[in-house]
Amino acid sequence: MAQKISLADWQQQRGRSADSVADGNNDSLVYSTDKGKIDKARPTEAGGTAYPDGAVRLRREKKGRGGKTVLTISGIAKPVSELNELCAALKKKCACGGAVKDGIIEIQADKRELIEQHLSQKGFNVKWAGG
Missing domain, CATH: 3.30.780.10 (SUI1-like domain)
Known part of the structure; x- marks a missing residue:
């Protein structure tokens, strides 16, 4: 049976502090009960690209x-x-x-x-x- 540990202990084992997660510096975090769903930054929209013949x-x-x-x-x-x-x-x-x-x-x-x-x-x- 797996041992149950607290979130702070788990983060410490993984090398992260609870403060970095609370500040939103965790890119792998998908959902947090503290803030709800965390949206990733969307890439900027790219413009059009030309064909080699310029048409x-x-x-x-x-x-x-x-x-x-x-x-x-x-x-x-x-x-x-x-x-x-x-x-x-x-x-x-x-x-x-x-x-x-x-x-x-x-x-x-x-x-x-x-x-x-x-x-x-x-x-x-x-x-x-x-x-």
């Missing part, structure tokens, strides 16, 4: 989206804030919804010509990819 890809997707058509725009090497501004402008132009996920802009409509025209006016080299 922006417009891809039409339906798979895994319940049959709804979504245009994904990838290859824009800008920070997240600029991608959000561009996404907002495209959503207004197309009168539809959309979002920025993992550096890729998703527009919830099949208006490739309109989006290609708008991106070309902004100075992007646009290529169609996918269906």
Whole structure:
């Protein structure tokens, strides 16, 4: 049968003091009755990455989206804030919804010509990819 020890004794055996855990300096602590669930620091959002040829890809997707058509725009090497501004402008132009996920802009409509025209006016080299 295992011997029962107090939390302070266990922490001392592991080389940690009770004060470091109370201060929140314990990265392996998942739940504490003192503070509740401890959330880990989230990494900062990454912007988009460019393709080697410098072109922006417009891809039409339906798979895994319940049959709804979504245009994904990838290859824009800008920070997240600029991608959000561009996404907002495209959503207004197309009168539809959309979002920025993992550096890729998703527009919830099949208006490739309109989006290609708008991106070309902004100075992007646009290529169609996918269906």
